[in-house]
Amino acid sequence: DADVTQTPRNRITKTGKRIMLECSQTKGHDRMYWYRQDPGLGLQLIYYSFDVKDINKGEISDGYSVSRQAQAKFSLSLESAIPNQTALYFCATSDFGTGGDTEAFFGQGTRLTVV
Amino acid sequence: GIQVEQSPPDLILQEGANSTLRCNFSDSVNNLQWFHQNPWGQLINLFYIPSGTKQNGRLSATTVATERYSLLYISSSQTTDSGVYFCAVRRLTGGGNKLTFGTGTQLKVEL
Numbered sequence: 587d588a589d590v591t592q593t594p595r596n597r598i599t600k601t602g603k604r605i606m607l608e609c610s611q612t613k614g615h616d617r618m619y620w621y622r623q624d625p626g627l628g629l630q631l632i633y634y635s636f637d638v639k640d641i642n643k644g645e646i647s648d649g650y651s652v653s654r655q656a657q658a659k660f661s662l663s664l665e666s667a668i669p670n671q672t673a674l675y676f677c678a679t680s681d682f683g684t685g686g687d688t689e690a691f692f693g694q695g696t697r698l699t700v701v
Numbered sequence: 702g703i704q705v706e707q708s709p710p711d712l713i714l715q716e717g718a719n720s721t722l723r724c725n726f727s728d729s730v731n732n733l734q735w736f737h738q739n740p741w742g743q744l745i746n747l748f749y750i751p752s753g754t755k756q757n758g759r760l761s762a763t764t765v766a767t768e769r770y771s772l773l774y775i776s777s778s779q780t781t782d783s784g785v786y787f788c789a790v791r792r793l794t795g796g797g798n799k800l801t802f803g804t805g806t807q808l809k810v811e812l
Binding site: 619626627628629630631634644645674676678686687688689690691692694695697 | 705731732734736742743744746749787789791793799800801802803804805
């Protein structure tokens with residue numbers, strides 16, 4: 587089984603609908619992240635969480651919200667989906683060491699299409 | 702913010718050829734990773750290499766942090782190496798704790 591699991595893997599939704607993407611991890615890491623990838627581009631950070639009581643906005647948080655239900659679970663919500671939120675979404679985890687964040691591990695991705 | 706530039710943007714190789722991908726970054730970093738994104742979109746960790754040299758099979762990577770660049774070497778390329786290769790860095794200070802990704806190198810390996 588994957589260390590970082592995202593559900594669903596693919597989703598088509600209509601404009602204006604609320605949708606939740608879920609992420610769970612078995613790596614025991616405290617730090618979790620949500621990224622978005624648009625076609626032909628690199629990844630951009632949406633939100634990140636250092637522990638269950640710590641949530642931080644990334645560079646493109648508008649239109650998104652998150653919930654850290656437990657150390658192992660971090661969900662991303664689109665309250666009212668719009669077509670330009672069509673993208674590939676990734677969840678990631680990392681640990682924290684003496685030099686800062688350690689290696690990041692990514693889930694398989696969720697391909698979201700808003701029509 | 703930190704700038705991450707990858708070159709070349711596109712590369713076509715014959716199976717068995719060798720290649721070098723480059724990642725330049727504009728500020729001091731404490732984290733650098735190389736990823737392979739396969740045609741199904743999955744991001745596969747290749748190297749966690751803030752500095753120094755590492756090797757894993759046909760792949761190796763070198764980061765010279767003081768000169769702000771990293772190189773990924775692919776030897777004896779195979780068709781399964783096709784996909785996009787991303788370099789990602791985390792800024793040493795003031796980076797908002799994010800990994801900043803380059804725009805990638807699109808690699809196609811042909812028979």
